[in-house]
Amino acid sequence: MIAAVRHPGAELIRASWAGTVVLAIAAVGAVAAPGTGLAVPLVFVALLMLLGGSAAMVWAYALAVRRSRTDEIAVAGLYFLAGGAAPNDVRRSLMASLAAQCAIGFAAAAARPFTAAAFGILAPVWALGLTGVWAARHGTYPRRRPEPGGPKGRAHR
Numbered sequence: 001m002i003a004a005v006r007h008p009g010a011e012l013i014r015a016s017w018a019g020t021v022v023l024a025i026a027a028v029g030a031v032a033a034p035g036t037g038l039a040v041p042l043v044f045v046a047l048l049m050l051l052g053g054s055a056a057m058v059w060a061y062a063l064a065v066r067r068s069r070t071d072e073i074a075v076a077g078l079y080f081l082a083g084g085a086a087p088n089d090v091r092r093s094l095m096a097s098l099a100a101q102c103a104i105g106f107a108a109a110a111a112r113p114f115t116a117a118a119f120g121i122l123a124p125v126w127a128l129g130l131t132g133v134w135a136a137r138h139g140t141y142p143r144r145r146p147e148p149g150g151p152k153g154r155a156h157r
Contacts, residue, residue: 007090009138012130016097019049019126023101027108030117039116042108046119049101049126056129063136071141078139079132085139094134098127 007013026045029038057079064073076082081091105120112118 007087007138009090009134012134013090013093013097016094016127016130019123019130020097020100020104023049023120023123024104027104027117027120030115030120031108031111034112034115034117043116043119046105046122049124050122053123053125053127053129056133057125060129060132060136063133067136067141068144070144072144073136073139073141077141078135079128081131081135081139083141085135085141090134094127094131098124098131101127 022045023042026042030042032038060078064078067073074083077085081094085091086094101124105123108117108120
C-alpha cells in the first residue's frame with residue numbers, strides 16, 4: 001500500500017489512509033466507552049468524512065465530465081478504478097482504504113447500533129470521493145471514438 005505513494009496523486013492516497021486511521025481511532029473510543037465524551041469525536045470525524053467525501057465526489061464528477069470529451073470514462077472506472085483505470089498498486093491501496101473504512105464504520109455501528117458509533121457508516125464516502133478525484137485526474141481510459149453521424153461524419157444539407 002505504501003508503494004502507491006510514488007505515483008501521481010500520492011497526496012490523495014495518503015489522505016484516504018489518514019482518514020482511515022483517524023476513523024479507526026475515533027471508532028475505538030466510541031465503541032469502548034459509549035455514552036461518554038469519547039463517542040463525540042466519531043460523530044465529528046464521520047460527518048467531516050461524509051462532507052469532504054461528498055465534495056470530492058462532486059469535484060471528481062466535474063473533472064470526469066470535462067475529460068469525457070476525449071476519454072471514455074465509466075462510473076465503475078471513476079469511483080472503483082475498474083477496467084485498468086489505475087496501476088495495480090494504486091487501485092489496491094485506494095480500494096483497501098475504502099474497504100477498511102467500510103469495515104471500521106460498519107463494525108462500530110454493529111457493536112453499538114443505537115449510539116454515536118452508528119455514525120461510522122457515513123465515513124467511507126471519504127475514500128470513495130478521493131478515489132474518484134484520483135481517477136478523474138490521473139486515471140487511464142480508452143480514447144473516445146467519434147460517433148457515427150457526429151460533427152465529422154454528418155452529411156451537410
